[in-house]
Amino acid sequence: MRLIDFFVLCVVVQGAVGIGIGWPWRTSDTQQRLGNEPPSGWHDPADGGGRMLDYTTIHYGEPLNVIISGNSHPSVLTHEGLHKYAKSIGFSEECLGLHIGDLHGADLGDGEGRKDEQFLARQHYFPIWGTCWESLAGGNHFRAWQQKDTKAWFLAVSKEKYLGDHHQIIDDGYNIGRDYLVSRALRRGARIEWREDLLEPGNEGINHGIAQD
Numbered sequence: 001m002r003l004i005d006f007f008v009l010c011v012v013v014q015g016a017v018g019i020g021i022g023w024p025w026r027t028s029d030t031q032q033r034l035g036n037e038p039p040s041g042w043h044d045p046a047d048g049g050g051r052m053l054d055y056t057t058i059h060y061g062e063p064l065n066v067i068i069s070g071n072s073h074p075s076v077l078t079h080e081g082l083h084k085y086a087k088s089i090g091f092s093e094e095c096l097g098l099h100i101g102d103l104h105g106a107d108l109g110d111g112e113g114r115k116d117e118q119f120l121a122r123q124h125y126f127p128i129w130g131t132c133w134e135s136l137a138g139g140n141h142f143r144a145w146q147q148k149d150t151k152a153w154f155l156a157v158s159k160e161k162y163l164g165d166h167h168q169i170i171d172d173g174y175n176i177g178r179d180y181l182v183s184r185a186l187r188r189g190a191r192i193e194w195r196e197d198l199l200e201p202g203n204e205g206i207n208h209g210i211a212q213d
Contacts, residue, residue: 048109
């Protein structure tokens with residue numbers, strides 16, 4: 001799995017720095033390889049009995065394919081700060097603050113076991129009711145959970161179909177959603193690093209049977 005992990009040094013994203021995992025862009029696109037060991041600021045959930053998939057159903061999950069490191073600026077490691085950062089890269093809270101559908105769980109190996117998503121953000125197409133359009137027409141969205149012992153945010157990012165298709169994930173939607181979010185973060189000055197050692201590529205255990213790399 002190409003997992004993106006990045007540092008955000010401040011909520012004003014012009015001052016952001018970041019890291020990521022398995023990425024197709026050039027190193028000049030403000031990426032930085034930091035070596036084979038995970039950078040401090042997060043740890044592999046599997047080390048504490050968790051996993052890099054959320055719990056979408058009893059048997060299947062969606063990949064946690066973006067990490068915002070706990071070494072980021074303290075303000076982005078708060079719930080309010082994550083909401084502000086999401087807005088700065090083109091995402092926002094759900095339409096009218098309403099959630100329709102099941103909550104996903106995740107176990108980040110931090111001693112808290114499986115916990116429900118703490119934030120769901122949808123692509124904000126335009127300034128007024130932009131996420132309402134995403135709820136109808138489909139688009140990019142992410143769920144977020146915070147790793148208690150590192151304060152890192154683990155995101156499950158994907159692109160979904162329109163409401164009439166019950167928000168099913170589009171073909172290659174996990175990779176497409178991840179790439180969209182990180183491209184937005186890069187434009188705002190994030191630096192990313194990629195890792196490919198946290199989840200095997202393919203569709204084993206993945207919701208909808210959609211492969212990820």
